[in-house]
Structure formats: C-alpha cells, structure tokens
Amino acid sequence: MDNYQIADSFSLLAKLMDIHGENSFKSKSYASAAFAIEKLGVQLKDLEPEKIAGLKGIGASSAQKISELLQTGHLKTLEEIIFKTPPGIIEMLNIKGIGPKKINTIWKEMEIETVGELLYACKENRLKLFKGFGEKTQQNVIDTIDFYFKNKGSHLYAQVALIADQTESFLARLFPKKKIAVTGSFKQQSEIINELEFVIETTDTAIEEAMSAVEGFTLKEKNTDNIVYHSGVGISIKIFWTTAAGFIEKLVSTSSSQSFLDEFTKTYKNAFENAATEDALFEKAGIGFIPAFLREDPSLLSKAKNGGLPQVLQPGDIRGIIHSHSNWSDGSNTIEEMAMAAREKGLEYLVISDHSKSAFYANGLVEDRIKEQHIYIDELNKKLAPFKIFKSIESDILNDGGLDYSDPVLATFDLVIASVHSNLKMPEEKAMMRLLKAIENPYTTILGHMTGRLLLSRPGYPVDHKKIIDACAANQVVIELNAHPSRLDIDWRQINYALEKNVLISIDPDAHQIEGMDDTRYGVLVAQKALVTKENNLSSFNLKQFETYINNRKKLKKI
Numbered sequence: 001m002d003n004y005q006i007a008d009s010f011s012l013l014a015k016l017m018d019i020h021g022e023n024s025f026k027s028k029s030y031a032s033a034a035f036a037i038e039k040l041g042v043q044l045k046d047l048e049p050e051k052i053a054g055l056k057g058i059g060a061s062s063a064q065k066i067s068e069l070l071q072t073g074h075l076k077t078l079e080e081i082i083f084k085t086p087p088g089i090i091e092m093l094n095i096k097g098i099g100p101k102k103i104n105t106i107w108k109e110m111e112i113e114t115v116g117e118l119l120y121a122c123k124e125n126r127l128k129l130f131k132g133f134g135e136k137t138q139q140n141v142i143d144t145i146d147f148y149f150k151n152k153g154s155h156l157y158a159q160v161a162l163i164a165d166q167t168e169s170f171l172a173r174l175f176p177k178k179k180i181a182v183t184g185s186f187k188q189q190s191e192i193i194n195e196l197e198f199v200i201e202t203t204d205t206a207i208e209e210a211m212s213a214v215e216g217f218t219l220k221e222k223n224t225d226n227i228v229y230h231s232g233v234g235i236s237i238k239i240f241w242t243t244a245a246g247f248i249e250k251l252v253s254t255s256s257s258q259s260f261l262d263e264f265t266k267t268y269k270n271a272f273e274n275a276a277t278e279d280a281l282f283e284k285a286g287i288g289f290i291p292a293f294l295r296e297d298p299s300l301l302s303k304a305k306n307g308g309l310p311q312v313l314q315p316g317d318i319r320g321i322i323h324s325h326s327n328w329s330d331g332s333n334t335i336e337e338m339a340m341a342a343r344e345k346g347l348e349y350l351v352i353s354d355h356s357k358s359a360f361y362a363n364g365l366v367e368d369r370i371k372e373q374h375i376y377i378d379e380l381n382k383k384l385a386p387f388k389i390f391k392s393i394e395s396d397i398l399n400d401g402g403l404d405y406s407d408p409v410l411a412t413f414d415l416v417i418a419s420v421h422s423n424l425k426m427p428e429e430k431a432m433m434r435l436l437k438a439i440e441n442p443y444t445t446i447l448g449h450m451t452g453r454l455l456l457s458r459p460g461y462p463v464d465h466k467k468i469i470d471a472c473a474a475n476q477v478v479i480e481l482n483a484h485p486s487r488l489d490i491d492w493r494q495i496n497y498a499l500e501k502n503v504l505i506s507i508d509p510d511a512h513q514i515e516g517m518d519d520t521r522y523g524v525l526v527a528q529k530a531l532v533t534k535e536n537n538l539s540s541f542n543l544k545q546f547e548t549y550i551n552n553r554k555k556l557k558k559i
C-alpha cells in the first residue's frame, strides 16, 4: 500500500465523518493527515512504526490507523462508516461543487439519497430553498450531474432523443445514397436507452473504413452482424450492416422483442421476401401494421390479424395540461405565464396543482394562500377565456394516507391530485395502506406518480398495482401517467390492466416551468406502447369534456 492509497483512505474517512455530522475535530485531523501523507517525501511502508507518530501533521490516532492499513490492508473505522452510508450518498462525492457539509444537508434535511434524486430536486428548484444552496450552486450541481450521467452508460429516452436524430443525419452523410434507419430500443420508444442502434445498407468493412476517419468514435466491439462504437457523446452507437434486400428484415428483427420476432417468423417468414417497406411487410403478411413500439408482446399479432389494433393516442391529441406547478410553490413561472404558454401551444386548459402545505421543502400552500390563489385564478380566467385554468392541488398523501387539508378546503378545488412525496422508503404493506386510503378519499380525482420511482436513480416503493387499479376503478379515480422523462410512472407495462378495468389514464407533464409542458410527449410515447387511445386519456379530453367529467364526478361523490 503506497502513500496515495493511504491518503485516499484518510480523505474518504474525513469526508464521510463530515457527511455524518460526526466530531469535526477528528475529521479535520484525518483530513490534514491525508494532506500530510500526500506531501511526504518517503513511503510510510518503509518507515519504522514508531517514527510515523512523530511526523508533521500526523497525530497518534492517525499513526495507529496507518499501521492498521499497512498491516491488514484495511481500515475498520472506514469500513464501518461506509457500511452505514447509502451508496448514492458516497456517489455524491463525485459531484464537484457539493462538499460533505452540503451532502449532509441533502441527505439529512432533504432526505435525498441518490444522485438522480438530487438532479430531480434541482430541476424542481428545491435545492435553493435550503441554507447555503443558491441558484448558482443549484445550476452547477445540475451541470455536473448531467455530465456525470452522460458518462455512465444508460440514458433516459429524453436525454438521447436529440443525439439519435443528429447521429442519423450524420450517418446519412457518411453513407450517401444508402438506406439508413434508427432501430432498437429507441425505435421502440423505450423509456431507457443503453445504446443507439442503426441499420445501414452496407458492409462491415465499409463501416470500419468510414468510422475510422471519424473523430470521437472508437471501436467498442465487433459482432456477427454489427459493430459497436463509443461515441464522444457518452452513449454507444451500434451499427448493423445488411444488403438492400435484407434491409427490412434486419430493421424489423432489431426493433422487436425476441418473443415477438419468434412468433412473427414462425408464421410470416415468407413475407420478408422483397418487402420494400415495413408497411409492405405487414401487408404481405396479411395483418394490420404493427409499429415498432408495439413489437413487444407476441399476442399483439393475433389482435392485429383479427380486426386490427385501435388507433393509439398521438401527441397532437393532447388538449390540456393537467398537473403543473407555478411560482406559488416550487415552479419557476407565474400562473399567467404558464397559462399563456399553454394557450399558445393550442391547448384549451391548464390545471394548476401546486404543492400542498406539508411539502414545506417545495413551499407548499397553506390555507390562506390557497384562497388568494383561487381569487387570482378567477381573475385570470376572465382575462384568458375561453382558455381555462382549473384550481387544483397536488396534495401530499400523508404518512397515514390522509390528504393534506380538511374537507371544506379540499372542496374548493376543481380537482385534486394525490401523491406521495415523503417517507418513500416503506414496505409494500405501508405503501398500499397509504395509497388505498388516499384513493378512497372522495376528493382524490387523480392518483399522482403511483410508485414515486425516478428512472435510473430511484426504484419506486413496492405496490400491488392490480389492487391499486381495482381500487381506482371502484372509486372513480384516474391514474396519472406522469410524463416527466425520469418518472413515466405508472409503468406502461401495467396500463393494460387499468384499461381492462376501464380506469382512465391521465398523461400529465408535472411541469415546473413552461418548457416542462413539452414533456407530455414522452408520456404519449410510452402510452402508445400500452395501446392507450385518446378516449382512455383524460388530458386528451377537450375543455367541455374535461369540465363535464370533473363535474359529474363531484355529483357522483356528493362533494
């Protein structure tokens, strides 16, 4: 063990002690020992043990730990403190701009335990509400984390959408007059993308030759029908080669799940011959067109054969923004700015659902401010008609499953979105108790982000989604498909059961600023994978239908 390794151990120990808020005198002495060791002209392992304690900057306790490291290769104190620190907290030490003291606040006060959650909190403007975290720190943290994630392999669909487009046109320039198409999980509109895949009508040697001249791309691996490159933008690029005649077969087989492909080839293998387009392929097979985003479950094949698939929801079918925040809680824009922007996008209504009072970290609304906000919304509605702003709240589901206000206050909203934001670490039994109680509350119109998951950074709390859907069906509660690209919660794989039970889905952007409204698109893309139609989705109701829906529900619930 050399001095650098020893110094690193001391430095990590000091940082972790600070993160835990432990004795700062001790942590300082370990930090200075680390500094002293790095500067030392001689290797500690070559010194007599007695000599170490006398070195400048190294006290008795540090000297003892150095001996332990040299003799055993381990440091028990360090191992113990690592063991009681969540891995995500240790990972935060890689984020420049936030030292141990700030990480302590992030962990203990904000209750954030992973880098992904931290990024999400920054984007929700939540960091700057804490002492020592200004707007500038928040932006720095966002930039560093973005960079950090870029280098970590997996990406959210939204993070690579632009890169996919650019790479496709770049490849088109590199292989002029050849057929090129994006394929794989991106073509399938998956929520997480591990590599961007393309099919090109060319040969392996032509790819190798062309790519070797491109700066920023380095070879990762060569397989039987594809070559994978590291790209300069953090995501791997996989290129399949094929003949012109085999293009459609390669494209379809790389944009289908294995089980779907097996079932398709079993029956329709011959259809691949001479199929010039994907449409032509399915036409030759004699079944309705199945887009790549639906090539997952083989049972779709028989559906497509017997009468075809329903017309799935399109981004243009969205008529209003449900679930948005303004600067009354943790949003960046005023309600008026949000409304004007929604109107400019051609939408008919906006549901303002700021955080409720228990969400103190998000500047949640106490009762008096709700009253004020409602007066303000009434005024705006006069000004903006026929566009309409609906009065809502994203009510925290409290620890006992209750909503955040008394019934008379809840009655003043047009609709209520109920979501869990606190005590997310809970067993299924507890989660189910809270959610079911909230669903049974007559004031709950929509169940917000059902599991609280943040893709690539935080698994949701465990739930029995079928029981929740059953309860929503019984209580006329709509289930949100939170369209934020980090959430996409409810998972699209669970939506078919909701549709079976006639439960409405609501694709909601959870917008914290004007740009956030555009996230709706990501919700639509995954909803398409679940065969959601515009009739199944509350946010594609037009203003009149939406108003009728919430009024009828109030009558039904006698609220």
Ligand SMILES: [Zn+2]
Residues within 6 Å of the ligand: 394, 419, 421, 448, 449
């Ligand atoms: Zn929320």
Ligand SMILES: [Zn+2]
Residues within 6 Å of the ligand: 323, 325, 394, 510
């Ligand atoms: Zn929200």
